[in-house]
Amino acid sequence: MIARLRPCLLGLLALAAGAEPVAAERLIAEVSTRRVAIASNFSGTDLTVFGTVERDASTVSRARGYDIAVMLIGPRRTMVTRRKDRVLGIWINRDWRTYDAPSFYAVATTKPLADLAAEAQLDAMQIGIDHLILPEGVPGGVEVLAGAAEFRDAFFDRQRRAGLYTEYPGSVRLLGGDLFSTTLPIPAEVPVGRYTARILAFSDGSPVAEHVSEIEVTKIGFEQKTADLAAHSGVAYGLVSVLIALVTGWLGGVLFRRD
Amino acid sequence: MLLYLPVAEWPVNMFVIFGLGAAVGFISGMFGVGGGFLLTPLLVFSGVSPAVAVATVSAQVVASSTSGALSYWRRKAIDWKLAAWLLVGGMVGSWLGVRVFALLRTAGQLDLVVGLCYVVFLGFIGGFMVVESVGAMFAARSDRPRPAKKLREHNWIHGLPFRIRFPRSRLVISAIPVILLGTGIGFLGTLLGIGGGFLIVPAMIYLLKVPPSVVVGTSLVQMVATMSFATFLQAAQNHTVDIVLALLLMVGGVIGAQFGVQIGQRLRGEQLRALLGLLILAVGLRFAYDLVITPAERYSVAVQVGGVP
Numbered sequence: 001m002i003a004r005l006r007p008c009l010l011g012l013l014a015l016a017a018g019a020e021p022v023a024a025e026r027l028i029a030e031v032s033t034r035r036v037a038i039a040s041n042f043s044g045t046d047l048t049v050f051g052t053v054e055r056d057a058s059t060v061s062r063a064r065g066y067d068i069a070v071m072l073i074g075p076r077r078t079m080v081t082r083r084k085d086r087v088l089g090i091w092i093n094r095d096w097r098t099y100d101a102p103s104f105y106a107v108a109t110t111k112p113l114a115d116l117a118a119e120a121q122l123d124a125m126q127i128g129i130d131h132l133i134l135p136e137g138v139p140g141g142v143e144v145l146a147g148a149a150e151f152r153d154a155f156f157d158r159q160r161r162a163g164l165y166t167e168y169p170g171s172v173r174l175l176g177g178d179l180f181s182t183t184l185p186i187p188a189e190v191p192v193g194r195y196t197a198r199i200l201a202f203s204d205g206s207p208v209a210e211h212v213s214e215i216e217v218t219k220i221g222f223e224q225k226t227a228d229l230a231a232h233s234g235v236a237y238g239l240v241s242v243l244i245a246l247v248t249g250w251l252g253g254v255l256f257r258r259d
Numbered sequence: 260m261l262l263y264l265p266v267a268e269w270p271v272n273m274f275v276i277f278g279l280g281a282a283v284g285f286i287s288g289m290f291g292v293g294g295g296f297l298l299t300p301l302l303v304f305s306g307v308s309p310a311v312a313v314a315t316v317s318a319q320v321v322a323s324s325t326s327g328a329l330s331y332w333r334r335k336a337i338d339w340k341l342a343a344w345l346l347v348g349g350m351v352g353s354w355l356g357v358r359v360f361a362l363l364r365t366a367g368q369l370d371l372v373v374g375l376c377y378v379v380f381l382g383f384i385g386g387f388m389v390v391e392s393v394g395a396m397f398a399a400r401s402d403r404p405r406p407a408k409k410l411r412e413h414n415w416i417h418g419l420p421f422r423i424r425f426p427r428s429r430l431v432i433s434a435i436p437v438i439l440l441g442t443g444i445g446f447l448g449t450l451l452g453i454g455g456g457f458l459i460v461p462a463m464i465y466l467l468k469v470p471p472s473v474v475v476g477t478s479l480v481q482m483v484a485t486m487s488f489a490t491f492l493q494a495a496q497n498h499t500v501d502i503v504l505a506l507l508l509m510v511g512g513v514i515g516a517q518f519g520v521q522i523g524q525r526l527r528g529e530q531l532r533a534l535l536g537l538l539i540l541a542v543g544l545r546f547a548y549d550l551v552i553t554p555a556e557r558y559s560v561a562v563q564v565g566g567v568p
Contacts, residue, residue: 040503043261043270078563082367090375090550091557093367098563154558162560188261188270219265226265230498238494241502242487245318245509249325249483252513256326 026054027209029199036186036195036217044188047072049108050181053201053209067110067202068172068180069127072215074104074164075193078137081155097151098137103191105129105159108168108182117205125200125207129156129165163187192217266501267311273507275305280319280511287323287512288519289526290535291475293454293482295320296381298508300542307504309370313360313452314493314500315508317486320454322509323516324482331476338427338473342480344434345459348441349485355442356449357492364497367561374546376451381543384457388536395529428469428477436467441481449489454482457539 029051036045049070078100082093109116113128122131134152159165164187172182195215201208219227229237262273279301287294295316302312331337363369419433440462448455459478463469469477494500523531 038263040263041261042263079560080367080563081558081560084554084557084559086553090371091552091554092371093559096367103562151558155560158556158558158560188263189268192268219263223263223265226502227268230266230494230500230502234495234498235491237498237502238491238500241318241494241500241505242321242490244502244506245321245490246325246483246487248506248509248513249322250329252322252509252516253326253329256513256517257330 024056025201025203025209026056027199027201027211028052028054029197029211029213031197031213031215034213034215036190036215037220038190038192038218038223039220040223042188042223044190045186047184047186047197047215048181049184049197049199050179051199051211052180053178055178064204065174066178066180066208067116068174068182069110069116069200069202070108070172070182070184071127071196071198071200072104072106072184072186073102073196073198074191074217075102075195076100077103077191079103079155081151081158083151083154095151096139097155099134099152099155100137101132101134101155101159103193104164104195105132106166106168106184106186108171108184110170110172110174110180112169113167117202117207121205121207127200129160129167163189164191186217190217192219262503262507264307264501264504266499267307267315267504269307271305271307271504276504276507277511279305280508281515282511283508284323284512284515285519285522286515286538288516289523290519290531290538291327291523292535293320293323293456294512295448295453295455296377296451296457296539296542298512299452300377300546302504309373310360310364310497310499311501311504313373313450314490314497315502315505316452317449317493318490318500318502318505319508319512320448320452320486321483321490322505323512324454324456324479324486326513326516328476328479328483331479334476336473336476337480338425338469338477339480340423341425341428341430341437341469341473342477342484344423344437345441345444345477345481346484348438348443349445349448349481350488351438352442352445352447353449353485353489353492356446356489357496359446360450360493361497371550373451374550376447377546378543378550380447380451380458381539382547384461385536385538385540385543388532389540392529392532392536396533399529428473430467430469432467440467441485444481445485445489448482448486449492454486456482457535 029049032048053066078098080096080098082096084091085094107128113122122128126132156165172180174180195217197213197215199211218224260273261270263270283294283298286297298319299312299316302316303309363372419435421434422431423434424431440459444455444459447458456478460474463474463478464471490500
């Protein structure tokens with residue numbers, strides 16, 4: 001069976017290879033750290049990404065050089081966006097939408113997104129906040145892809161203002177040759193989890209090479225132990241918390257005894 | 260100095276939180292209240308999520324009530340039997356409170372219900388205290404002897420069945436109102452992140468007719484026990500107790516309380532009650548204001564917890 005399929009499979013592979021543009025360029029990139037450690041004094045940090053576009057003999061010469069987009073994408077979470085409405089004079093959360101969205105998204109580019117590639121291209125590659133694809137949940141449990149713009153806009157607006165969704169057009173510097181570098185600020189409120197650094201090289205508005213790195217944002221030491229205990233051993237954590245409270249209160253009573 | 264809170268996942272200025280704890284501790288020492296009703300809103304206003312604030316303050320209330328309870332214990336001003344019966348209700352109420360808390364959080368209505376409860380209870384108690392103490396001040400000024408209140412006069416509550424003797428309070432009373440009172444305080448305390456001293460003390464005096472000499476000590480003991488249980492449940496079920504935040508608040512609170520007590524001793528009873536009443540009223544009004552005025556931001560974003568909202 002397998003023997004009979006083999007020529008077939010080979011044919012398919014050849015077809016697939018032929019359909020792709022001849023990927024002669026290679027994007028080589030490195031991030032300054034693969035692990036962002038959150039300790040008690042964590043107040044945000046920077047992630048530096050640098051790299052180069054490597055060509056070989058078969059590469060067509062690019063008259064206008066390359067454009068680079070660097071994205072840092074946080075773990076996806078289901079986030080609820082709620083809208084307050086006035087009911088009997090009181091503002092109450094009524095309507096809502098959920099979004100299955102990255103908890104963090106930062107993109108740095110060599111030039112404004114509009115000049116980088118066509119809208120359709122940006123949509124397809126999810127480059128830029130407005131081009132992210134967010135599956136939406138609506139009351140009643142139906143999931144739709146293109147939902148109410150009102151909630152989507154509000155969601156992006158809140159995330160932007162919280163510093164969790166950011167765009168840095170023009171912040172990728174070309175250092176001569178095909179060498180590039182950029183620095184993405186990571187705020188103190190960054191969600192923990194597995195991040196992806198996605199780097200794309202464009203030429204004349206089309207992507208020519210891609211590189212993906214995994215980055216872990218994690219609490220370390222005391223913060224990690226405490227958070228782990230709180231999340232996974234609630235009973236033990238609860239007992240310890242009560243004990244600490246009782247001892248602190250008792251110490252306070254003894255130290256400042258007034259009678 | 261910024262300090263990263265492991266459970267709240269939020270960096271805070273250590274000195275701001277410490278100062279917050281000390282300021283609330285000062286007020287609680289001055290008036291002899293727990294201060295949870297001030298601390299929870301202040302934490303929320305400074306950016307901590309209501310879920311973490313409510314649960315963490317319950318741990319802080321344990322600490323601040325413990326030092327008070329110890330002092331009353333040394334003076335033997337505690338009715339242990341009454342405290343135990345109140346705790347039976349308190350545990351049931353606290354368990355209910357944690358469940359309702361989780362449900363409201365999932366539904367996105369926690370802030371609303373907490374806000375409404377604050378408006379109703381703080382407005383009611385604060386208003387009552389202001390009216391009562393201002394009346395007392397005028398009575399004192401006009402030099403008219405006030406009619407002595409018959410505190411021990413029995414009411415309908417004392418006619419209920421399942422009567423129990425509380426020798427320390429020299430009281431024979433039905434178990435029903437005692438357990439119900441404990442349940443109510445445990446429920447509200449857990450849901451709102453308050454010790455509930457400003458609710459239980461008047462209730463014990465006016466409803467149960469407990470002698471004033473043991474009211475405060477006994478209420479503190481029941482607060483320590485009920486809020487310990489609440490802290491444990493919040494940690495075990497909702498995972499929202501941030502012990503680093505709680506510890507900062509506790510230490511600040513214990514120190515602040517010492518200075519508050521000294522100021523409080525210089526003020527007269529009616530003045531103290533009027534000031535506390537105004538403070539409680541002000542917090543209630545602040546919540547009412549937030550509920551009624553058009554919010555600057557109608558939309559809010561939160562990571563979804565516990566299934567479909």
